[in-house]
Amino acid sequence: MSTAFAEGKVTAIVGPSGAGKTSLLRCINRLEEPHEGRVLLDGTDTRTLDPTELRRRVGMIFQTPVLFEGGVRANLTYGLDHVSEGALEAGLASAGLATTFLERESPALSVGQAQRVCIARALVRDPEALLLDEPTSALDFKAAARIEDLLLSLAEGGLTVILVTHNLDQAQRVADRAVLLVEGRVVAEGSPDEVADAWPEGAA
């Protein structure tokens, strides 16, 4: 397969379950290594990059929000040597959270808030791209809608957003472009509406 993800746009990777959407996403930040082929970031082969540098440049959000021990502040600064107060506040703001969240404890957050803290945690690292693996599947309708709005505004701010979703409607709401994967192959790419027409008959 071959595909490209445009800078500052939202690209949705869609397809039935088991199509390899998550694997494709994980190959981008090298949580998995492709058996063959290569992944280029701004023209650089990602294998030549230190994985830790690559993963700071390309953030990832999982299906269920994962917060570590400690409160929101500890989560935002996790693994960073020094980070300014301003950067933390900016990260929260871009994730649609008020500065007061900095002092919140993780168990006190709703799932939707926790997912936004995860996004803020990735944004504090000032990434060029954000990978999201079914980020709204654990959320209720309203919280999901807020994440979708957030993705649109992040892309508007220049971030490259790559969204894995099994939900074609979601792709149509937020994505500029969609890539349809079926059994590990790209069977269609283009606008979400074009891709919707290529969706395989009877596939979940």
Next chain:
Amino acid sequence: MTDAGTAGVAISLVLVAVAVVISWRNGLRLESDLAVATARAIVQLSVVALVITFVFENEIFAVVVVALMLAAATWTSAGRLKGIPRARSLALFAIASGAIVALTVLFGAGVFDLEARFVIPIAGMLIGNCMTGVSVAGSRVRDEITDKTLEIEARLALGVRAKDALRPYIRRAATTALIPVIDTTKTVGLITLPGAFTGMLIAGASPADAARVQLVVLFMLLGAVAIAGMATTMLVTRMFVGPGERIVTPVN
């Protein structure tokens, strides 16, 4: 003085007989368990006494006995470490590292004389305790990594090195492995009188001498188990760190 001759053993068996009678009268069905346990204890300790008598007369066989202990401990620990690649070599190395460092220090510095009479019981205690520490530390690290794969990957995805991403889980495993020996050391004399101390008192040594030997035993176990446990966590961690700052999840 102590009189633990054959008569003494026979008298102590009366107590077991009492237990058997009580069990039988009350229909508890513990009779056969009690009988098997008693018989096993008699056979096992008699054999060990014979073997050790032989070794005391042929000192060079102490090496063989220690090697057998190490082999048995390795086999037992490796059985607890299923799913970890190369579990057997890992267990052997970790148990041996703790035991050998302690043995080298104690015998090298002349704390104990290099005689089978000392080498065998001390090596036995060290290897046994290190075995438990390795089993607990290793299986705990394995379970933590298996259970927390998502959490660990979330850490990796933030650009943290694999060894740093694993640190919280390893710390927990190391603590768990060391709790028994640390607590034993902390509470010694308060809750139970430990084996070496009791044994020496029964055999007629002065309480001060018994206490000194017990301290040596405690410190050597603390040190050896700490070394073995930390060697385990380090080695297990290595087995689970793949190239490219990834974790390789254990297979079962």
